[in-house]
Amino acid sequence: FRELFKGTFHVTKDEDFMTHITASLDAILSFRYGTGPGPNPLELHWDMETTHTSEWNQKVIDLLCSQYTILQQKNQWTIRSQESIREDIKQKFTQCCKCWTKARPCILSDGMHELPRHVEARLSENEAGEMQVFCLKILPWQADFCHEMKIIDK
Numbered sequence: 001f002r003e004l005f006k007g008t009f010h011v012t013k014d015e016d017f018m019t020h021i022t023a024s025l026d027a028i029l030s031f032r033y034g035t036g037p038g039p040n041p042l043e044l045h046w047d048m049e050t051t052h053t054s055e056w057n058q059k060v061i062d063l064l065c066s067q068y069t070i071l072q073q074k075n076q077w078t079i080r081s082q083e084s085i086r087e088d089i090k091q092k093f094t095q096c097c098k099c100w101t102k103a104r105p106c107i108l109s110d111g112m113h114e115l116p117r118h119v120e121a122r123l124s125e126n127e128a129g130e131m132q133v134f135c136l137k138i139l140p141w142q143a144d145f146c147h148e149m150k151i152i153d154k
Contacts, residue, residue, distance in 0.1 A: 017096035018103035022048040
């Protein structure tokens with residue numbers, strides 16, 4: 001699925017989904033109420049605010065299954081059932097969603113949201129307290145800040 005997600009979402013690792021721009025609420029609602037086209041196959045976005053069972057995400061999964069089937073034939077991969085492909089895509093979505101959720105600002109005890117520097121600090125340490133190396137692009141919630149967050153392994 002690495003090739004599928006790299007080609008579709010332009011990501012190579014689950015952690016790259018920290019900066020994924022979720023589908024717009026307007027697009028999701030118009031799709032749900034039949035007044036909009038739904039996910040754009042040429043520029044797919046998950047609805048990261050919900051699970052893989054939402055109408056929007058089910059459509060994204062359908063589109064990804066079709067794309068995978070094309071790649072499967074083109075690259076002469078072992079033939080897999082649509083159900084097997086769907087299950088793997090759902091599992092991959094769940095993993096990516098966890099990464100995306102981790103990068104969202106938490107609500108603090110005073111009701112305010114974490115500042116980007118606090119998110120950076122929280123993300124910079126793994127469970128063992130060791131520094132992780134990654135670079136976050138400008139996140140949607142960070143639109144007012146004109147910098148990239150970088151964490152350098154010491």
